[in-house]
Amino acid sequence: MGFFLETLFGGLMAGMLYSLVALGFVLIYKASGVFNFAQGAMVLFAALAMARFAEWFPKWFGFESLLLANLLAFVAAMAMMVVLAWAIERFCLSKLVNQEGITLLMATLGIAYFLDGFGQTLFGSDIYSINVGMPKDPAFVMESMFEGGVMISKEDLVAAAVSALLVIVLALFFQKTKTGRALRAVADDHQAAQSIGIPLNRIWVIVWSVAGFAALIAGIIWGSKLGVQFTLSLVALKALPVVILGGLTSVPGAIIGGLIIGVGEKLSEIYIGPMLGGGIEIWFAYVLALGFLLLRPQGLFGEKIIDRV
Amino acid sequence: MKFKPLALAATLVTLGAASFATPAMAQEQYIPLLSYRTGAYAPNGIPWANGKQDYLKYVNANGGVNGVKIAYEECETGYATDKGVECYERLKGRGASSFDPQSTGITFALTDKAPIDKIPLITLGYGLAASQDGGVFKWNFPLMGSYWTAADILIQHLGEKEGGLDKLKGKKIALVYHDSPFGKEPIPLLQKRAEMHGFQLNLLPVTAPGVEQKATWLQVRRDRPDYVLLWGWGVMNSTALKEAVATGFPREKMYGV
Amino acid sequence: MLYRENGQFKTSYAADQQIFPILQDRWALGLLLLVAFVVMPLVGSEYFFRAILIPFLILALAALGLNILVGYCGQISLGTGAFMAVGAYAAYNFMVRIDGMPLIVAMLLGGLCATVIGVLFGIPSLRIKGLYLAVATLAAQFFTDWAFLRIGWFTNNSTSGSVSVANLNVFGIPIESPVSKYLFCLVVVCLFALMAKNLTRSAIGRQWMAIRDMDVAAAVIGIRPVYAKLTAFAVSSFIVGVAGVLWAFVYLGAWEPAAFSIDRSFQLLFMVIIGGLGSISGAFLGAAFMVLLPVVLDQLPHWLGIPISTATVSHLVHMIFGALIVFFLIVEPHGLAKLWSVGKQKMRLWPFPH
């Protein structure tokens, strides 16, 4: 039982991180109807920038404070993400207005390739570490109930809290503000939004910057857990089943979906995996999501796909 | 019409190949180096590629091998088999005297081609374990032992530590391995050893590229093995260490290749 | 000027409905086939065959298969690599387990197995649409990756999970030399291209396109979405499966599941989109673009004699590649084939602009 709980918690925490990446997908999809495959590359790019700047700034400017280095690196990395958002809008999206979803999807794959190459050219392709002072050691709770207690990683707890906060802020932003409403309008119909005077380019820069921010947070958390390296861009693949499970357009969906996938894959790996030879978590998440989709084609929380002929 | 760009490129490629095919002169041996400085395995690939080049430079600086200098050229594979095959095809025409594919997967793909082209495949501490027997793959030359050697050394070391191989009886050893041909190579040997010495072998695969190990280490924590053999590559190793710390598994009981 | 069809009259329906109604197109195609079948084997170098032409042909075939699904029927799939893998491993098993199994039969059987799996994973398409479906097909990708790695039976219990084939022959002719491999692929690709072209011109092809353009409206006029979608999945994965067999047997010779990873799926989807959705020649153009570009970019510094580390080159190739993809999408979202046909249209009207 104690072990089950541990697995459950482990899954929840992993799921929280998937949610963070999934959030980036949802944001961009909601506001521009683009299924952004570059989200993983953005996470990698942001994390690389963060890790390397934190390493370089103290050398360049000759100070030693870790806090200051991290702060400056965070600001610099965020600035890069905004510039990136602007560049993507300027050189790519603005020229692809009104194209079909699949064309936009391909364009983001192109962007992903570009970012992978660009990030590694700038920052190198070795493993780098991000140290933002997250606690590394495990904590044990409920020791009275189970032998050896239930182990929870403190790092995961911090990560979960940060993600939860981010999600609440974003949900409010979308539902309550004028810009949020404009973002949703743009997602529904580019042209109509344009016709009533919503400037597409500005909206897109905003939303890609916000997604860049989500990517940066995700990158920092993953990076400080596991180190920053090229493979970080593959976490996007882990987030995909989350997005389809939760629904492409739902911020809470990304969170709940992440948790379900996280828990589902860890439990399946540990309890079903050995029967099948292990390593099943990679496809289990997808099959789980697929199963859900057969019941609800728009995902758990997605907006109903409305077809009027 | 479709072939217009192709034909153009064809001329380009042949031109390129012609002008750069350094003929293997008597005083020079040409060795293509397949390396991977990009992709998921770059953290291992970069130092390896650098090291090899440094060594070749060192050999050349000391007058080469019996006066024969070594010319080398790098080709980036990104650890992908088809890129590796392309590199092989491209570089073999330039008079390659041997190939070091630097990847198990590429070695597999080239094993059938090498005998036809009569180019030795030199695998330094990786590649097909079965090629240890020179009769099986005549053009494969494993140096420095193979994965089997490595696995065996690990078991012997554990035996020593416990005070004799027979002391391994009843112990639990977990193999956390990269789920690919590379990671699976040592399994037959370890299974044999497990039979011989009566220890229990738990196989825990980690899906490539190896960033997702939470479940694996949770299993390690549940099973509490006496030793963990880590058969990882690239980013998998650093992740494994971090996850091990996060689950509180003692580092001195982990052995990596 | 040269490209003008004045004076070419169609005197029968058959003439009006032929695949290439314009005389110049027929000439061009004939010339192309002549070059492919006769000139190339005479002049091509080994590197050119092994590293460029063979992968180009095989990937073009796979892209062709994918284009039927994506371009003609509008069902996005990110699991193409998986269907290739199914074809390859199935054919491998037929070869290993049945003595004297001819290569062609194994190849077609491999394609059939891919068809079955393709239809199986196509079933969700009846309920799920668009991007949701795209991601759902990833399930096929990851599942087959895992299955071929993990289930020993598929790989004939090879300890490492890597399998190889040797001594290929067709009707007793060995397929070993680069030229014979090339010609074999070329024949297969030509046959399948002809088949695909005709399929898309037939009733079933029109059904696919109707479903693609508006499935509800198509259903209303009596097209069964179930039938149309599943046949598209079946035909597509059959072709893709055969391409998988060629990729594994003819190009690689020895392979592991990583040869059919998700990167392959993306690569093929790129080909289809860059080449042109819903066009047969688009598959070839896209494949040519995707195969040649990295090779050329990779060697460019070498030709120019710029000393630059291979890692940087590789990163730069990634960047240029990504940028070019975006560039092409901006220039012509409907792919190279569309660019080509716009060019043709202009040539027909030249020198008058409109």
Add this chain to the structure above:
Amino acid sequence: MNTSTTNAPLAPESNILLNVNGIEVIYNHVVLVLKGVSLQVPEGRIVAILGGNGAGKTTTLRAISNLLKGERGEVTKGMIEYRGERVEALSPSDLVRRGVVQVMEGRHCFAHLTIEENLLAGAYTRSDKGEISANLDKVYTYFPRLKTRRSSQAAYTSGGEQQMCAIGRALMSNPNMVLLDEPSMGLAPQIVEEVFEIVKDLNAKEKVSFLLAEQNTMVALRYADFGYIVENGRIVMEGAAQELASNEDVKEFYLGLSGEGRKSFREVKHYRRRKRWLS
């Protein structure tokens, strides 16, 4: 650039709000759709562009509101002036700020937003909270139906309600001039009348000028002050609405009324100029 003399039959005292002069539009660098269209909209009037499918009505509106870019089209010749200012280079959003807003053909409501959210989204260019809520009230008084459906998702409302929502949404930006594309499309005759009544009302009470593109010539001419007939990318006829409605050719071809009963299609007149070869 004083070509407006060629077609300025309007009373000289009326103040020209929008002046379109000889524009050509090419799609995708290949297809020439508008071949020199000129028209004017005086302040406070309703002007209709009439014509069949593919005549170039929508393209004209989009050229004015600068929504062509998304369709890969561009204005290659001619000029567009709004209150004497050249506006071809402005973004759609700048135009909305200046008071020109388009209601697109086929309504284009934001399907997943509620009616009220749709309306509020229309006020994106306005930042004054009081103004926005006043506008919202105004829209609700003109379109009482919308008020009853304010919290339902736009996709689930009827076609007429969606059209009203689209017009209402445009009004939220407080425009001087509304470009109205095919308001009658897909609506029941009764609803069409209702929509046009409201348009007339808005024109009379709020002094909003309308440029509307319409296939339904009969209704359009009844509510408009002035009309242009477009065929094949050219203006072929223009005049005050009553004049047009009483013109025999217009009656015959666009209104389906003719003095001598039904005619065969062979005798139907087309207002095409002599066809250039290879046009």
